[in-house]
Amino acid sequence: MQFGLFQQQTQSLVMTQELRQAIHILQYSAAELTSFIHEQSLENPLIEVKEPQRSEEMTYTTFRQVSDDQPSPIDYAHVERSSLSDVLLKQLQDLHVSKQERKELTYLIYSLREDGYLSRPFEEICEDLQISLEAGETLLETLHHFDPAGVGARNLQECLLLQLQRMDDPHYLAEQVIMFHMEAFATRKWKEISQQLHVTLAEIQEVNDLVKTLDPRPGTQFISEPVPFVRPExxxxxxxxxxxxxxxxxxxxxxxxxxxxxxxxxxxxxxxxxxxxxxxxxxxxxxxxxxxxxxxxxxxxxxxxxxxxxxxxxxxxxxxxxxxxxxxxxxxxxxxxxxxxxxxxxxxxxxxxxxxxxxLFSSSVQNEFGEATSSRSIKEWMKELISTENKQKPLSDAKIVTWLQNEKNTTVSRRAIAKYRDELGIPSSSKRKRF
Known part of the structure; x- marks a missing residue:
């Protein structure tokens, strides 16, 4: 190694501001590009923006072609909704409680997350309010009677129990399962639960169907976010x-x-x-x-x-x-x-x-004749096959591989089937099984 001055010719790519702008413009959607153009017009007085205008004839044609099955742009309009805290505070106004309890319940309401759960440990909230845990429990029990059912829960288990207890018909078995066997129930150790509670697997299956109707995040129904309306370019x-x-x-x-x-x-x-x-x-x-x-x-x-x-x-x-x-x-x-x-x-x-x-892009899988099949087609076959399977004996990933090979002449690995199943949101065979 030595020090010195040397001449050397190299090639390098310099990303200019104009090139960077062109790249961004290409990846913008129509709505994003429109916003970008308006931003540039505010910075550059020489930009003259002309808004697109549709003629009356085009507007008439557009509305005439919209059938009952097609969504109207009005369907995507943003509707203002009350927040969870607004809904709960309105219920609090109609509640006959003391001035002090109203203040404490208001603090409790503002201590909830958007999904309806307590945002902090219950003990910390009681310390802030300078009340005992017993008084806090009484306060929280009052909040648990508010709508939606399950609001004010400390965890998922309490949220589900609150909703079960608010139902018109009693569901003692479901309450027992959630209260004492939550972890085993979630991991589908149903045989273990059925033996301990002396019930059939079919009854545990009914509990599972009932729990699926409950809302694990009751506060999210009040989260108001505009639904993006897209138009084809x-x-x-x-x-x-x-x-x-x-x-x-x-x-x-x-x-x-x-x-x-x-x-x-x-x-x-x-x-x-x-x-x-x-x-x-x-x-x-x-x-x-x-x-x-x-x-x-x-x-x-x-x-x-x-x-x-x-x-x-x-x-x-x-x-x-x-x-x-x-x-x-x-x-x-x-x-x-x-x-x-x-x-x-x-x-x-x-x-x-x-x-x-x-x-419209899809990876390919070769069948036994050397022909290519899109992964999207394989997913459609999988959805159709699983929808018609015997729920008492659901098809394993290995059996789906065999079916694709025999019926569709397509060879796919079991790992690929598991990947496609996850992308489709389809649980494994053990979780699809019904008793």
Missing amino acids: IRIVPYEGDLLVHIEDDLIPSIGLNHHYEELLRGADDAEASQYAKQKIQQVQWLMKSIQQRKQTLVKVGEAIAKHQKEYFLRKDGKLKPLTLKEIAEEIDVHESTVSRATTNKFADTPRGMIELKS
């Missing part, structure tokens, strides 16, 4: 046995140069003002170019996907073909990450309904 339309792909231009505002401000700034004698105008004009031009590139990329990706999944869109019984981001990237000559950004949070209006572009 791409339309895939059948035409003479083929598919046409086009962009919905009326979703995103169009932008241009504000020539009035441009002339004022350029006509200024101040060199700093002229430099400022030049910089802002470049920003507008780059933003317009980035949005146009985003549109072109979406069209290319949409056309490539439509070409690969043509059978799925045109036929009612068509299945999704295995398709990867890499295949589309190679076809349209872009990087795989570009396709990923162009399909995330982007929706298409297709003959199969509104679909997120990302969901």
